[in-house]
Amino acid sequence: MSSVTPETLVIATRASRLAVWQAEHVRDRLKVLYPDCDVQLLSMTTRGDQILDRTLSKVGGKGLFVKELETALLDGRAHLAVHSLKDVPFDLQHPFALPVILERGDPRDAFVSPKYDELAALPAGSVVGTSSLRRESQIRERYPQLVVKPLRGNLDTRLGKLDNGDYDAIILAAAGLARLNMGDRIRSFLSCEESLPSAGQGALGIEILEERTDVAQWLAPLACPLSTSRALAERAVSRVLGGSCQVPLAAYAELDAGQLHIRALVAEPDGSHVIRAETSGPADQAEALGESVANDLLAKGAREILLRLSAENAQE
Numbered sequence: 001m002s003s004v005t006p007e008t009l010v011i012a013t014r015a016s017r018l019a020v021w022q023a024e025h026v027r028d029r030l031k032v033l034y035p036d037c038d039v040q041l042l043s044m045t046t047r048g049d050q051i052l053d054r055t056l057s058k059v060g061g062k063g064l065f066v067k068e069l070e071t072a073l074l075d076g077r078a079h080l081a082v083h084s085l086k087d088v089p090f091d092l093q094h095p096f097a098l099p100v101i102l103e104r105g106d107p108r109d110a111f112v113s114p115k116y117d118e119l120a121a122l123p124a125g126s127v128v129g130t131s132s133l134r135r136e137s138q139i140r141e142r143y144p145q146l147v148v149k150p151l152r153g154n155l156d157t158r159l160g161k162l163d164n165g166d167y168d169a170i171i172l173a174a175a176g177l178a179r180l181n182m183g184d185r186i187r188s189f190l191s192c193e194e195s196l197p198s199a200g201q202g203a204l205g206i207e208i209l210e211e212r213t214d215v216a217q218w219l220a221p222l223a224c225p226l227s228t229s230r231a232l233a234e235r236a237v238s239r240v241l242g243g244s245c246q247v248p249l250a251a252y253a254e255l256d257a258g259q260l261h262i263r264a265l266v267a268e269p270d271g272s273h274v275i276r277a278e279t280s281g282p283a284d285q286a287e288a289l290g291e292s293v294a295n296d297l298l299a300k301g302a303r304e305i306l307l308r309l310s311a312e313n314a315q316e
Contacts, residue, residue, distance in 0.1 A: 006218050008038045012069040012078035016154040018176050022204055023082045025179075026102070029222055039047035040260060042078050044068050054058050066207070070096060073208065080242065081207045084176075085231060086201030088207065090238035099216040100206040101231050103224040105175035107202035107252065109135060109190040112177075113169035118188045119143055122168060129167040132268050138195050139171070140271030171195070175202040190211070196250035196265055199234035199243070203227050226255055229286045236290025237264045241297065246313050247302045247306060251290065258283050264293045266302035267311075275300045 006058040009030060013023035020043060027039045043070075062230035066088060069081040073096070083100060092098055116122050117149055121138065128150030129255035130136055134146045151158050151167065162170045171190070177183055206222070208215045229251040236245070253260055260283045269275040281289045 003215070005034050006037045008040070008081075009034075009080065009215075010040045010042050012044065012081040013044045013073040014069070017044050018155050018180060019082070019084075021179050022084065024224070026080075026082050026204070026206065029102075030297050032223055033252050034218070042072055044072065050160060062145040066190055070207070076226070079208065079212065080219065083205050083207060085203040085205040086173075086174075086198045088200070090199070090235045090243060091095070092207070093156040096207055097098075097209050097210040097216070098205050098207050100219045100223045102206070102222055103198075103229045104206045104227040104230065105202040106178060107197045108174045108191075108192065109195045110172050110174040110177055110186040111169060111188045111190060112159070112172055112185050114162065115186050116169055116187065119146070119169070119190070119194075122133060122146055125232065127166075129161065129170040131158075132171075132198070133232045133246070135171050135195055135268035136197050137269050137274065138250070138265075139273045140269075141267065141273075141274050142194065144271065149253075155182075157239050159185065165293065192252055192263070197252045199238045199251040200231050200248070201252075203231055207230075229253075229260060229283045232254060233260055233262045233286040233290035234264075235298075236268075236287040237262070237294045239305060240291050240294035241266065242310075253286070253290070255283055260286055260289055262289050262293050263298060264290075266305055268305060273305070275302050277307070302303075 003235045009025060013019050022256060023041050030039050066083060072078040102138060111118055124145035125147060127149055128139060128146045129149055131151050134310060139146060139148055146231055158170055161167060174186065174189060177186055197287065206219055212240040215229040234251040238249060243249040248269055251264040259280055261280040263278040265274055269316045275297055277293045277300065279289055279293050
């Protein structure tokens with residue numbers, strides 16, 4: 001730990017209510033560590049927030065949620081940026097670093113509906129909204145009688161569309177609802193067997209410039225070793241597979257007594273073909289375990305799905 005404590009720290013954040021909550025959570029944690037530090041928020045709207053008429057897979061992926069925040073790091077307006085870890089590209093490049101992954105929240109997906117208790121209760125033809133190809137493919141695999149339609153916008157916007165009757169149910173990340181004290185909107189949770197989470201879902205990551213080793217030292221006490229091990233394994237799957245929101249890809253790791261168990265899948269968007277793999281091993285080999293699962297998926301046929309989806313997206 002640096003012997004010099006920070007005088008000012010500026011946190012770049014998206015302007016959505018959930019993103020601001022996450023930044024304020026980090027701010028409050030930093031204020032406990034450094035009571036005399038002036039911790040400020042720099043709120044901004046990203047391209048991912050602005051483009052709501054197309055799915056993320058069609059407009060550049062989740063990286064659209066971080067670019068403006070990275071610009072604030074580069075030009076010195078901010079010292080750190082707080083992200084939902086699942087929105088941080090797996091191939092984070094120089095000059096950026098992701099030194100801290102905080103304690104993870106609930107990684108599960110949540111079923112939200114005004115009338116029905118779970119996906120299995122929805123009548124044939126019911127419309128389910130989701131922003132995620134990962135969720136869509138798993139829903140289509142298990143419930144081919146349902147109609148899955150895109151759902152964009154911040155959390156309040158998505159819930160508003162449900163309340164207006166545009167959808168019979170929507171699927172959201174449980175952690176986001178809990179953080180905004182909206183857990184009462186959850187009718188049920190989807191088990192990880194029913195909807196395997198995305199890499200890093202429920203966790204927060206802090207991004208900085210690689211060269212700011214002083215900032216990295218100040219942030220180090222916020223890191224959660226257990227959540228970090230799980231996230232490293234999950235993000236390794238995405239890295240090997242070149243995962244993005246253009247690909248139905250899930251990766252989820254659990255820890256028990258020093259052993260890490262990771263499950264992953266790659267799917268056709270329509271759920272017609274879902275390839276799964278899993279493995280276990282020592283937690284200190286998290287990235288190697290994630291790479292092993294990814295290579296197993298490739299050997300089982302995931303490569304063909306990934307190449308075809310990549311070619312299709314390149315043509316659009």
